[in-house]
Amino acid sequence: MKFARNVLLFSTITMTAMSASAQDLRIGLQSDADVLDPDQSRSFVGRIVYASLCDKLVDITPDLKIIPQLATSWSWTDDGKKLTLKLREGVVFHDGTPFNAEAVARNITRSQTMPESRRKSEVSSVESTTVLGEYEIAINLKQPDSTLLAQLADRSGMMVSPDAAEAAGADFGLKPVCSGAFEFVERVAQDRIVLKKFDDYWNKDAINFDTVTYLPIPDNTVRLANLLSGDIHILDRLAATDLQQAKASSAVNVTSAVSLGYQGLTMNIDNGEQANTPWGKDKRVRQALSYSIDREILNNVVFNGAFAAGNQAFPPNSPWYDKSHPIPERDLAKAKALLAEAGYPNGLDIEISVPNTNVPTQVTQVVQAMAAEAGINIKLVTKEFATLLADDSAGNYQASQIGWSGRVDPDGNIHQFVTTGGGINDSNYSNAKVDELLNAARQFSDPEKRQLSYAAANKILQDELPIIYLYHPTWIFGVTPELSGFTTYPDGMIRLENVKFEK
């Protein structure tokens, strides 16, 4: 006990010493970011770095409301085909270039036309931009697009210095120039990304660190050890299995928010030969599988209850969740009856592809055990993740345990997965009514109308189950008690405004 107290004292002293001097904030990330160019970026963890490096036109609140960042206000025309933004004055990029309507126009063009751009689909509804003044710009759309603002709250809305971007071309990510609270200093791949405070930041009074260092530490145990030993101050994605240990330690504060993403079983409905099974052709067997699963128990067994059970593309706490279809109770009798009705009273076999990492394997094993009681024999086919992606895309699977990191706008979680010809519709599911409803939801600017569309589509999806949703991960952060002001967001980003070391 005395030993523990000494350790605690020691760590407190060292941390206080650290905070008194350099004000360097060290953040342990679960993995290394990819290329640091918002237009080329594709990794989740890259976005965590952008949260300090690149300001966006708009931002979100923890309850998913859109709020001003570089745009101070905005308005839609009644036909929903024109978005006018008023821009913040006195903002400069890290290279000194002033931020204005011209810069916004060039940024949108870059997202749309740069060959390497991964943002094309996000801004595909934009037809043109009109510079209305130094600090006012209109975005003209091909058709109404209610998802656009949410896209501008993410990478599509991140403003890079247009001159620097033009000069660097595809190599911009090697030395990114944005307008965020911190500017780029250096990056050593797989080791660290260092940013320093930007002196001309428009909101610099809210920033309390001289430098921020992001350290990719993939091993969960080692990342936690770094937090416990005081080597890092914020830990990205604490493993649910480490939750008890972290909560028991006085050197760690745990804070969390249910994410926007989901995990589930994508069923191969009509993607190639392997769809020619009862699993692809008969919704009753899919319903039976869904009824055989107790999602709460799954959450308790694999995640210590720290995640959120789910049955839709949006988590139950989301404003878009359809409350008329709550998480179904496990019902073995019903599952067996459905199987019998479909002509399989003695049960049925299925192969589920699983990424060869701990969590997906454990999840599928729990599902396997539950489904077995209904007479469904699950065979796990573990695959390395890149292989799984390629196989899912090519239709080499019956069912696949896979998920989605989630988007602020509900459209991003559902449209491309279940509409005919959707970009990630690996199950090749197609239902004209669902297409119609989800396309309509894109165009309504009235949230209530959108809500009704999503609920109507969900009703069909709950019956046909191209994706059997299982759970929604929770972003769990470990934070040193010396830090105050840290807030978790459902997008899992680390925002540093008003976060500081307590003296």
Add this chain to the structure above:
Amino acid sequence: MLSFVLRRLLIAIPTIILISVFVFTLQKLLPGDPVLAMAGEERDPQVLEYLRNKYRLNDPIFIQYINWIGNAFVGDLGISLRTNQPVLELIMEKLPVTIQLAVIAILIALVIGIPTGILSAVKKGSAVDYCANAIALSGLSIPNFWLGIMLILLVSVRWQLLPASGYVPFFEDPLKSVSVMIMPAFVLGTALAATLMRHTRSAMLDVLKSDYVRTARAKGLKEQTVVLKHAFRNAATPIVTLTALLFGELIAGAVLTEQIFTIPGFGKLIVDAVFNRDYAVVQGVVLVTAVGFILMNLLADVAYVLLNPRLRSSS
């Protein structure tokens, strides 16, 4: 001596070419589409096609190989599909890290392995011998990752003596650099120490039985001189070869150790590259490693000749 080195270098060339073909084709056999892995969650078909063309993944494999090896020959190993950094730059950035780790690990292995090997040979059958053997055996059988995690939990979390993981360049802050490196090097070094100890012991036992050692003793030399000066020098030859061969094991061990201790070295570079299907990086790293391995062997052969005069005439 020079012609010996030159001849060995010539023999190395077909080996390197063979390795390059092997690396290239094996990697293409990996399932999974690199472009899909690159695209991540965004999968715009237009972008996928653009990337395929940009990285010439649509060319026939033979043409791809010729392009790659041709460029590699003039020092251009391509750019990383993931971070857009030139592969050569990445390798030059990571190489010193792994070399530093390897050097400290080898030092630890030598300091532990050789004295205990000599000691247990000299005191064969005694308690010291059994003890050393038991330690060596556990050094061999304790998995790297377990020892690594245990050390982190004990030394960093509990005692807060050393940083848990990471890397500091040697010339930036030598003291901190070594303090970060000491745990991973120890983990890596202990397994090697065990192998070294076993080989030193058996080599010493062989030599200690030979006639000239008996003669040396009969001359009335001090036992210490007999063991260290006469016996060990001869026993050292196979140990040098072994140390060079251990280089390969070291790289393999570094893959795991670097992963645990988050050291941005060669091993971590290649593991991450394989998972991200970062072809250019995997190819570059394996090629450079293979060349390094061949050079280490060459170096060992040269050292061998220097240590053993009898080999000089035949070379």
